[in-house]
Amino acid sequence: MILVGLLLLLALVLPGLPLGQWRAFLLDAALFAFLVSSLALAWDMLARTGQLSLAHGAFFGLGAYAAALSAPELGTIPALLVGGGLAALSSLLLGFATLRLHGMYFAIATLAFNEVMRTLVLKAEFTGGPIGLPVQPPFEGAYTLGAYYLAVAVLFICTVVSLLFSRSRLNYAMTATRQGEAVARVLGVPVVQVKLMVFMISAFLAGLAGGVYAMKTMFLTPHDAFGLVRAVEALLIPIFGGLYTTAGPLLGGLIIVSLETWLRFNIGGGGGHLVVYGVVLVLTILFLPRGLIGLFARRKGAGHA
């Protein structure tokens, strides 16, 4: 909790710190880390109900495209909400079709969803198709740090929602659903409603992060917005940081993205950092089954922290 507060505070004051000649680079890297951490937090909420989603890259991408397309008409904040809303709506449809599936079957269905969405965006005309889509900066470029503080706001919202989930009665329902769906139902947990609701909230937040991403990069392509790498990041980070917690995805996201940025800078892009992802994942599963947070937290019950 203290850790979470400190990280958010640091995000808030970072632009005011004397960062020297690296300032612009560091702020951009931090912004991207905040968005990926937000996505990881959103993914982790759904994971608490036992559903392993590979669709979070697609929710991020849908949010990005919807926000980009609606921003000129609606303005920045409403456009971001439209992005989140479209992601949530699509998760509801996907959820109705798939939430009776478990484990691997659900994961494969969500992977298919990701591919379908990418293909649709690729083939459609109003999205710019394979050529891509130019995007306005937030608030029509009125503030230099506009995108940065939007990312901080999204991270803040994701963190608060994640904390609220773990402190509310819903945490019992989510954990019970994950650990034994049939038993949970017999105990009165409305499992289907719980899963659908959490899925929608999770997708909404992923879409929100995608919208800010679009306004920051100012250019979207289907390959970038619906890339599988993002879906993998969304699940790698919570596993690395500590599943079913708030501090885990938050801390994990900041570390992983910093590491990725550093690697890109030193060994260049071109997939080298993906190898590192793989290695980190394997090492974490082998040596830190409860993630980074497991190093600090004692063994606990329904997954607070």
Add this chain to the structure above:
Amino acid sequence: MLKVSGLTKRFGGVVAASEVSLEVHEGEILAIIGPNGAGKSTVLNLLSGLIRPDAGRIEFLGQDLTHTAPEVRAWKGLGRAFQIVQPFHEMTVRENLMVGAIYGKPGTSMQTAQKVVAHVIELTGLSAKADTQADELTLVEDKRLELARALSTQPRLLLLDEVMAGLRPAEAMEAVELVKRIRASGVTVLFIEHLMPVVRALADRVVVMDHGQVIAEGRYDQVAANARVREAYLGRSA
């Protein structure tokens, strides 16, 4: 209180439950007994809604629950303990019970749920283990947790599926006393059991099943003397 009529369930070519009709009266303890594969657990699964019947009707407290979801049945007051204990491993005993206490009755506040859980923990003798992780319990404690969790939903009718299986005789008799206390607190009990001393000690009435059908019904001594029941247990050649 519970009226079951013509309940039928087929799994492929096997008729696991065939036209099962039975009634549970408020305040009684009813046992369902029968050889392995007689369809006892199938009936319990049909009652708690985990499987859907092919035919028949389930009426509980005057309401038709035949096609309702398991959680809805829990809300109406139907509690269930499983034969194979399935605690939520990553939760403590108390947290396991909180799930049932919060969601078993819609509109239960956290404070009320905590009170219910404290009461159930005391009733089932789990006080010393209340904050222990569920995967660190012994089999006996697991069994008690299973029973306690079913109680945490504040059921009117409690369905128990061989909750004594695997217990030593002394432990089973402790559990018998516990079930008696549960009934005394106003909960009706329907249980499946293999251990005849337990059935004799607990059941007001016994229903005997064989090959998916109800073959006898009555007091323990009545069904124990029944020729069809003896045949079902000892085999046709006996």
